Amino acid sequence: MEGRVMDKEQVRSLTLAFLMIGSVMLGLFFLGVETDVSDKPPTIAGEEPGSFLIGEVTSITISVNDESIEELELEVSLNEERISDTYVDGNGEYLADISELSTGEYTLFVVARDYLNQETTWETEFTISYPDEGVTEIILDDFETTIEHGSDAILTGNLTHSSIESCDFVWSDSDIEQEQLNVPMDDDGLFSMVFSELNENLTITMEANCGEYIFSTDKVIINYIVEKQQIDDENSTNEDNNTV
Template sequence: MDKEQVRSLTLAFLMIGSVMLGLFFLGVETDVSDRPPTITGEEPGDFLVGEKTSVTVTVTDESVEEIYLEVSLNNAQLPDTYLDENGQYVVDITGLNPGTHSLSILARDYLNQETNWETQFTISYPDEGVTEIFLDNFATTINHGSDAILSGNLSHSSIETCEFVWSDSDIDDSSLNVGINENGHFTMDFPELEENLTITMEAKCGINITTTDRVTIHYIVEKSEADSSSN
């Protein structure tokens, strides 16, 4: 092989090497330009039961069809989590109970580049107000043998849910129901009192949030001189 042939072969190898090196750097540049996925999602925050039924997350990537998606709700991984043609996934939250919940998303591309996204939200019951027993202005000092009156109003936003009871002993041991009308008004009478009397009333009301009120009424029986002398 003469010098000219050697020179030609050397130039050929150099050209091939340059092409291969260029392709290598081209591949490196392509990989560098392929960034990790980006995730955007709704931030539900605090809301009432039934106001929101889902949370939508969106993944953006150069090859979104190759994204591996992992969705966890309250640290429990959900099955069959695939992005739609718009790169979105809708998380169904209709089955969640009131309280604080967490949602986490992991998106991984074909280069194993990962992105994580998290949010927390709180579901609450609607405010139902409080339970209150309002007493009328009736006499609690009673003449011996006279009748005692007890009347007033029970107040709550859902009066039909109320459990309203009374007792002249320990109300936690024994009690009777208090009758009320649709507006919560009640009236009771205790005829011909001869001894002091203590009445305790308690009401518990609420659909999802129960509140309680308790009142105690003391009736004092005053005996006349004739009653005292007869004793």
């Protein structure tokens, strides 16, 4: 009898033990399912500026969402170079400052990691370029380049560029690389010069260099030919012949 009672007690103990183990395992299972459902990886959204002119975009806003934003770890790199002190604010936003970047192509890469080591990545590519400034062009008016001996030579025209104030406009009657003077012009690039009482041929070289970011150059050469007064010489010759 006693042996049979012991068997019943053992069976009861084992049954309770199995029930307890099963309950614990089932609880852990549901706990795991609940954790997976309620604690998801972070989500990232951000501005994607694409291509723009230098100075038009100075920052890129990145928004991160997570159940525990205060425990979030953020890694940000620009062209594979890690940016230090990258933290989101109370609204889950991070402001990437790009105001000091020069022209070129860039990739901004972001990694957001929560306290369970679940991570999400996001990236955007953008290009910074200089504005189109056009070309530098020296436009000459129509004027006489054949000049009577002792007469004045006139040189007029217009310098064109999108940013006239950036232009360096010079001229020379010799080697412009060695000796040069500024060309007098107004705010619209109009210029006028007079070379008085020419007695011999004259070559004028003009050169303009313009641009704030993208530089361009134009160069022109003007040749003035001075005609001698042959009529007076012929009259003198005829008078000598008549005297003989």
